[in-house]
Amino acid sequence: MPSVKASILTSCLAAATLLLPARSEAAFGVTSSGGFYTVDTGSHLVFKIRQSDGSMTSCKYNGTELNDQSKFSQIASGLGSATVTSTTSGNFITIKCVSTDTGVVPTPLTHYYIAQNGFDNIYMATYVTSEPSVGELRYIFRGQYNVIPNGPAPSNNNGNTGAIESSDVFGHSNGQTSSKYYGNEQARNLTVKGATGSGVGVFVAFGNRESSSGGPFFRDIENQGDGSGSDQEIYNYMNSGHNQTEAYRVSNVLHGPYAYCFTSGGTPSVPDMSFIANLGLTGYVNSAGRGRLVLNGIAGRDTSYTYTVGFANSTAQYWVTASSGNGSCECFNMKPGTYTMTIYKGELAVWTGNATITAGNPTTFNTITVTGDPSTTSTIWRIGNWDGTPLEFMNGSILYNMHPSDVRMTHWAPTTFTVGSSSTSSFPSVQFRGTNTPTTVKFNLTSTQAGAAHNLKIGITGAYNNGRPSVVINGHALSNPGASSQPSSRSFTIGTYRGNNTTFTYSIPAADFVTGQNTMTISPISGSGDLGPFLSAAFGYDCVELDN
Amino acid sequence: MQNRNLILIAAGAVCVSVVATHFLISKTTKRSTPQLLTVKNLQAVEKAVSPMNPEAADTLASPSDKAMAQLRNLLAHDPGDQNGHAAELLNQQCQEGQFQIALKLVDAVPREMRADWLAIVFNRWAQTEPTNAMQALDTISDPNERAGAFQAAVSGWNSSDPSGLANYAVNLTASDERDYALTAALQNWSLQDPTALAAWLNTLPRGTEFDAGAALMIAKTDGANRSPELAMKWVENIGNPQLKQNSFARVLSEWLQTDSTAAKQYVATADWLDDSTRAKILGTSPLNTP
Numbered sequence: 001m002p003s004v005k006a007s008i009l010t011s012c013l014a015a016a017t018l019l020l021p022a023r024s025e026a027a028f029g030v031t032s033s034g035g036f037y038t039v040d041t042g043s044h045l046v047f048k049i050r051q052s053d054g055s056m057t058s059c060k061y062n063g064t065e066l067n068d069q070s071k072f073s074q075i076a077s078g079l080g081s082a083t084v085t086s087t088t089s090g091n092f093i094t095i096k097c098v099s100t101d102t103g104v105v106p107t108p109l110t111h112y113y114i115a116q117n118g119f120d121n122i123y124m125a126t127y128v129t130s131e132p133s134v135g136e137l138r139y140i141f142r143g144q145y146n147v148i149p150n151g152p153a154p155s156n157n158n159g160n161t162g163a164i165e166s167s168d169v170f171g172h173s174n175g176q177t178s179s180k181y182y183g184n185e186q187a188r189n190l191t192v193k194g195a196t197g198s199g200v201g202v203f204v205a206f207g208n209r210e211s212s213s214g215g216p217f218f219r220d221i222e223n224q225g226d227g228s229g230s231d232q233e234i235y236n237y238m239n240s241g242h243n244q245t246e247a248y249r250v251s252n253v254l255h256g257p258y259a260y261c262f263t264s265g266g267t268p269s270v271p272d273m274s275f276i277a278n279l280g281l282t283g284y285v286n287s288a289g290r291g292r293l294v295l296n297g298i299a300g301r302d303t304s305y306t307y308t309v310g311f312a313n314s315t316a317q318y319w320v321t322a323s324s325g326n327g328s329c330e331c332f333n334m335k336p337g338t339y340t341m342t343i344y345k346g347e348l349a350v351w352t353g354n355a356t357i358t359a360g361n362p363t364t365f366n367t368i369t370v371t372g373d374p375s376t377t378s379t380i381w382r383i384g385n386w387d388g389t390p391l392e393f394m395n396g397s398i399l400y401n402m403h404p405s406d407v408r409m410t411h412w413a414p415t416t417f418t419v420g421s422s423s424t425s426s427f428p429s430v431q432f433r434g435t436n437t438p439t440t441v442k443f444n445l446t447s448t449q450a451g452a453a454h455n456l457k458i459g460i461t462g463a464y465n466n467g468r469p470s471v472v473i474n475g476h477a478l479s480n481p482g483a484s485s486q487p488s489s490r491s492f493t494i495g496t497y498r499g500n501n502t503t504f505t506y507s508i509p510a511a512d513f514v515t516g517q518n519t520m521t522i523s524p525i526s527g528s529g530d531l532g533p534f535l536s537a538a539f540g541y542d543c544v545e546l547d548n
Numbered sequence: 549m550q551n552r553n554l555i556l557i558a559a560g561a562v563c564v565s566v567v568a569t570h571f572l573i574s575k576t577t578k579r580s581t582p583q584l585l586t587v588k589n590l591q592a593v594e595k596a597v598s599p600m601n602p603e604a605a606d607t608l609a610s611p612s613d614k615a616m617a618q619l620r621n622l623l624a625h626d627p628g629d630q631n632g633h634a635a636e637l638l639n640q641q642c643q644e645g646q647f648q649i650a651l652k653l654v655d656a657v658p659r660e661m662r663a664d665w666l667a668i669v670f671n672r673w674a675q676t677e678p679t680n681a682m683q684a685l686d687t688i689s690d691p692n693e694r695a696g697a698f699q700a701a702v703s704g705w706n707s708s709d710p711s712g713l714a715n716y717a718v719n720l721t722a723s724d725e726r727d728y729a730l731t732a733a734l735q736n737w738s739l740q741d742p743t744a745l746a747a748w749l750n751t752l753p754r755g756t757e758f759d760a761g762a763a764l765m766i767a768k769t770d771g772a773n774r775s776p777e778l779a780m781k782w783v784e785n786i787g788n789p790q791l792k793q794n795s796f797a798r799v800l801s802e803w804l805q806t807d808s809t810a811a812k813q814y815v816a817t818a819d820w821l822d823d824s825t826r827a828k829i830l831g832t833s834p835l836n837t838p
Contacts, residue, residue: 299632300639326631366628366661369635371671371700376643455708466770482739482768505708505740527770527802 028117030086030093037086037095039113045120045262047113054082054097054111056141061120061200061262068142068231075111075139076132080104082111091117094279106130110282111139120263121205121271125256126238127283128211131248136240138221141202141260143195143232145225148202151195151232154183154401156225165403165493165535175407180224180233181242181494182401188216188308188319191270192261193223195232201265204236207258207273209317210335213239213246216308216319217347217388217498219400234260243462243491245500246312253315254283290333291357297367298327298343298351302375305346305387311339311355327367345373346387347461348501348542374503374543380454381419381443382545383427388501390461390540396429400495404430404534412436419443427541430492431524433467434536438521443546450513456506458522459542460484462499464491467524467537469504476512480525490535497540612649615641619653627658638665642672651684666693667700674704678712681705695725702729710737711744718757730757738764742773746782754787763791766798776803776811784820800829 028042036057037049047067048058056073059066067073080101087094095113099105107129114123124139131137145158157178160170169179185193187209194203204222214220220237238255239248257276261268277286298307307322309329320331322343334357343351350370357363374386390396395409402408412435417427419441428436456478458469466483484502491499522544526537615637622634629635634657641650647669654665666688673681681701688694705713710733717729734757737745742765749761762782769779779799786792803811815821815829 296628296630297632299629299635328630366664367630367632367635368664369632369639369668371668466772468772470772479741479743480773482742482765482773483770484739502739507741525772527772527806529805 028091028093028115030088030095030115032086037084039093039095039115041115041119041121042117043120044264045122047115047122049084049095049097049113051084052081053079054084054095054099055079056113056122059122059141059143059262061202062264064147064200066143066147066200066202066262068144071142071231073139073141073143075109075126076105076137077134077140078104079109079111089279092275092279094281103133105132112281114257114276114279116275119271120261122260122262123271123273123276124236124258124260125254125276125281125284127252127254127281128250129252131239131250136237137248137250137255138235138237138240139204139258141204141234143202143234145227145230145232146197148195148197148200148232149225149228150197151225151234152183152193152223154178155180155221155223156227158225158227160227164405165532166490169403169493171405177403177406178225179403179494180221180235181496182403184219184222184400184495186216186498187212187214187218187220188321192268194234194261194267195223195225196265199264201263201267202232202234203261203263203268204234205259205261205268205270206236207256207270211238211249211253211255211316213248213317214244214498215246215310215312215317216344218245219496219498241487241489242494243487243489243496243499245487245498246317247314249315249317251315252283254281254285257281285335287333289336289359291336291359292334292362293331293341293355293357294362294364295322295327295329295331295368296365298322299367299369300373300376301327301370302345302373308344308347310342310344312342313337313339343368343370344388345370345375346389347498348373348386348388348459374457374459374545377457377545378548380445380449380546380548382543383417383419383441384424384541384543386459386543388459388461388542390429390497390542392424393427393429393541394425396497396540399429399492399497399540402495403493404432404435414438414440416440416442427544429497430538430540431467431469431522432492432534432536432538433524433526434530434533438523441520441522441544442517443520444517445513445515447515450515450518451510453507453509454513455547456508456520457503457543457545457547458506459501459503459544460499461497461501461540461542462486462491463502463537463539464493464535465528465530465537466526467539468526469539470523470525471506471520472523473508473512473520474514474518478506478508478512481506483526492538492540493534499540501542611646612652615646615649615653616656619656623657629657629661635665635668638668642669645676647673647677647681647684651687663693663696666697670697670701671704674701675708678705678709678716682716698725699728702732706732706736710734710740711748714745714748718752731760734761734764738768742769746774754785756788759786759788759791762786763788763795766795770802771806776806777814780814780818784818 027040030037030039035051040046044062046060047056050057055078079099082097082099084097093115097111099109110127112125157170161173164171171177190206192203192205220240220242221235224233236258257273259271301307307327308319309322310319316335318331318334320329322329336357336359338354338356341353341355342349350372351368384392414436415428428439463484463486468481468483470480471478481504486499524537530536618637619634638650638653650669657665670681685698688697714733714737717726717733720726745765749758752758766779766782776799783795783799786795815826
């Protein structure tokens with residue numbers, strides 16, 4: 001019996017040891033030599049920062065070089081030139097890189113690399129006063145593909161047969177597609193992501209998103225596997241114009257902290273970064289300088305949907321998921337200020353107001369009643385439901401993961417949808433002018449229904465190239481709407497349907513209806529020219545309905 | 549014995565009321581949106597008319613009194629409406645078109661809830677009965693409350709009928725409310741039906757509203773709605789220099805992409821352009837147009 005106890009104890013100790021952060025007896029410290037700071041984290045990780053521009057030129061885990069040896073890892077596309085200094089304080093080393101090339105970053109950008117004694121992580125934060133000239137704020141870890149080849153499949157371009165769209169979406173011999181734009185999580189779901197190889201893993205912990213842009217449903221690039229002999233790029237995108245629906249937050253704000261985590265191959269949990277509060281980073285707002293919001297509940301919900309409460313102003317963004325019970329929620333660690341507060345049903349804004357946050361004290365809201373849910377309108381028929389997404393429609397749930405031309409997609413072609421008999425999943429998620437137009441909707445009306453005017457509503461989740469729905473009903477063309485306000489970049493072909501939700505309402509006179517079967521066609525219109533079958537004027541469907 | 553009979557009769561009357569009310573509300577709820585309202589509202593109503601709550605049971609005379617009794621009972625148990633049942637009751641009244649009753653309910657809630665409740669009522673009211681909703685705004689004496697309710701009403705009306713809202717707003721006397729309503733209406737109308745907006749603009753005298761509407765219409769439309777030539781006619785009629793400049797740049801940029809020869813011909817012959825502007829455009833790329 002004692003031997004069994006001893007065995008259990010040994011097993012427990014072994015298991016506990018496995019759960020501890022990876023540590024070793026290597027010498028923690030930083031040295032300056034040959035134009036580089038070399039940091040030993042006191043564990044398995046040693047990395048080098050070039051003193052002329054702040055690029056990371058080497059990153060060794062257990063002696064294995066992970067970093068690309070020609071292009072290096074860097075913030076933006078590199079700072080050009082920078083003033084780089086190092087500070088050691090107890091168990092922490094901070095390397096501070098302040099940009100000096102105004103052609104690369106118009107006003108000084110400060111990027112921090114931080115090491116903690118005994119941990120295989122490189123913590124980072126980036127303080128900006130303007131957007132880098134490259135137009136994107138991201139940290140790129142450029143790893144060697146051959147060393148860490150096992151990255152996310154949707155963004156692994158290894159073995160591709162060439163670009164099928166622009167120079168960043170690739171085809172493969174099996175008819176599938178890959179791109180850095182595919183397989184990315186919405187901002188609200190970001191945790192860690194990375195790639196592994198033999199005995200090594202590199203992951204980014206995306207960290208604090210308060211200074212990023214786009215809100216809870218925005219997706220951005222996380223990885224690109226360039227293929228054998230090239231790079232395995234692991235990104236933390238803080239802002240970009242990839243179907244961006246918000247202005248950038250770049251005026252004297254700190255992005256992060258975030259971290260790159262190095263393991264022997266396992267996926268790490270998000271590391272604790274709270275110690276960074278004591279390191280004096282420019283722009284860091286500690287917890288005493290922050291406030292919180294308490295919402296007692298949300299009334300008028302459709303409980304089959306998740307509700308998210310978002311906050312946004314020019315310097316910060318936050319979100320929190322409302323409880324499924326009564327819609328209550330609490331949002332912590334908010335910078336003081338007045339925010340636009342939005343309640344989303346799924347991804348559709350159904351209530352908007354203002355919330356003012358002060359440091360220290362909670363701001364409390366009584367139960368809020370949603371006023372903007374279009375699903376409460378009485379209808380003759382409705383295709384899909386109002387939630388700001390096309391997820392319930394054909395190919396809607398896989399748009400984020402592949403190009404529309406991918407063989408795994410259901411073939412895009414003009415569709416006839418019969419109300420009452422066709423399945424919702426046969427209705428297209430996206431209406432491309434160059435591919436699957438028109439969509440024909442057949443529906444029956446009683447004589448009473450046909451004898452009255454009705455509103456037709458088409459909700460879209462976003463649009464490409466100013467696409468918007470043009471409707472013909474029983475041969476009568478309805479007045480064409482104007483173009484909605486949308487980001488100007490690609491969208492449906494780069495893994496997102498998330499633009500600005502917009503509802504088009506068409507007043508249809510009774511004279512356009514007939515008793516019995518009615519036929520309606522929906523086609524995208526735009527004054528902009530098409531570049532291809534999928535780079536054609538388009539919009540994503542949220543919901544289509546004929547109101548009573 | 550007589551007392552016992554009276555008690556039995558009274559108890560029976562309460563039970564009949566409960567069942568009748570339950571049945572009535574069930575039917576009503578089925579007509580509206582059962583997925584949102586059924587369970588909670590029934591719970592709320594059951595609480596309000598429970599035999600344990602004689603006040604509510606005694607005041608079933610009118611729908612208004614009944615709703616008020618329900619609200620008072622709900623707030624007695626949950627003054628801050630943290631469980632949202634009172635808000636559900638308000639929603640139910642709005643769903644059923646009982647806006648006058650809903651407005652009375654607003655008077656019974658704590659002061660910190662009034663603004664939100666007014667916004668709910670006027671948003672819903674203006675969606676279906678905009679004229680009545682706008683008239684009812686006059687019953688609000690507090691200027692801040694009125695401003696919030698007005699904006700909610702504009703939002704509701706605009707979501708269903710921007711042209712109606714535009715016609716209402718343009719006939720208001722000059723005020724912040726007029727500007728707010730007209731701007732909102734023109735924004736939405738230019739998106740929903742720019743052709744109809746164009747026809748309406750032609751009925752307006754030239755001036756601020758015409759300029760704003762024309763600029764919005766130009767910004768929201770492209771070759772799918774109108775030709776560049778027609779858009780330029782609208783540009784020519786805009787009086788505000790900044791709006792005129794922005795609208796001209798937009799149409800010219802679009803036109804240069806679709807038919808650069810015709811666009812340059814227009815620039816060369818448009819007599820409203822000064823020579824330096826004309827020379828600058830014709831000598832530079834489309835991206836450098838003013």
